[in-house]
Amino acid sequence: MLPVSYLFVPGNRPERFAKALAAGAGAIILDLEDAVAPADKAAARQAIADWVASAGVAPERLVVRINDALSPWYADDLAMIKAAGIRQVMLPKTEFAEQVKMTIAATNPEVVIVALVESARGINNIDQIALAEGVQRIAFGTLDYAADLNLPGDEQGLIYPYSKIAIASRSAELAPPVAGVTPNLDDLARTEADFAFARAFGCTAKLCIHPKQVEVVERLSRPSEQEVIWAEKVLAAAKDSSGAVQVDGKMVDRPVVLKAEAIMARSMTKTHRQTTN
Numbered sequence: 001m002l003p004v005s006y007l008f009v010p011g012n013r014p015e016r017f018a019k020a021l022a023a024g025a026g027a028i029i030l031d032l033e034d035a036v037a038p039a040d041k042a043a044a045r046q047a048i049a050d051w052v053a054s055a056g057v058a059p060e061r062l063v064v065r066i067n068d069a070l071s072p073w074y075a076d077d078l079a080m081i082k083a084a085g086i087r088q089v090m091l092p093k094t095e096f097a098e099q100v101k102m103t104i105a106a107t108n109p110e111v112v113i114v115a116l117v118e119s120a121r122g123i124n125n126i127d128q129i130a131l132a133e134g135v136q137r138i139a140f141g142t143l144d145y146a147a148d149l150n151l152p153g154d155e156q157g158l159i160y161p162y163s164k165i166a167i168a169s170r171s172a173e174l175a176p177p178v179a180g181v182t183p184n185l186d187d188l189a190r191t192e193a194d195f196a197f198a199r200a201f202g203c204t205a206k207l208c209i210h211p212k213q214v215e216v217v218e219r220l221s222r223p224s225e226q227e228v229i230w231a232e233k234v235l236a237a238a239k240d241s242s243g244a245v246q247v248d249g250k251m252v253d254r255p256v257v258l259k260a261e262a263i264m265a266r267s268m269t270k271t272h273r274q275t276t277n
Helices: 014-021 038-055 074-084 097-105 120-124 126-131 142-148 155-171 188-199 211-221 225-239 254-276
Strands: 005-010 027-031 062-065 088-091 112-117 135-140 205-208 245-247 250-252
Touching: 005 014, 005 211, 014 027, 014 038, 038 074, 088 097, 097 112, 097 126, 112 126, 120 126, 120 142, 120 155, 126 135, 126 155, 135 155, 142 155, 155 188, 188 205, 188 211, 205 211, 225 245, 225 250, 225 254, 250 254
Parallel strands: 005 027, 005 205, 027 062, 062 088, 088 112, 112 135
Antiparallel strands: 245 250
């Protein structure tokens, strides 16, 4: 199972890397892009390479967000990714499938891409991006998208792009998409509401910028006790019957069974993480 929470850490703050990894997020994103000033890019790149070489971090828990393909730092970022053997890359400002191809070609064939879509052009080309070889899943950069379209801040402006990303991801048989960040660190209710909104369109993960947001996302991703009880009843009823059955007065058919199986899978995944971390 892929991460539910992705925690950003500035690439020029190596003293925070291990702390972020211990904060409970499914993965950390060591950031070379927005969080790092131009003058600090080279030092951040070296800090990431040095830490990866010595920390022994599991590859599935580490993502590096490089600078975008049109930036003057892109080539140097790719060289570091290749030399350090990093396997997961977040590609910002993804607008064309060709950007994914270029990134993988310049690094390693084993590299997988979290395509961060942040613009109207990216949404317009989302089907091709989702089908690009090497894309693991798509993340939605809601703040940059809103700026690109000069949206007033009403979440209704995100309905169409979230829907397009979710449908493109499912059609391409990708993992479900990742919701954008919530910038207000002091309003965890906003984090919760933002994730609930994104989940309504099929997102199963969220980008975080502080460890306290991670707890909210991880908690909301877990099925409730009532959901687990219901799923167990559905699966037991389906197992014991070769025909149509009812649970709590409602007909159990294949979509209901699939939903119950998904709930149990989410429950078991969290249990496994708690016992292995």
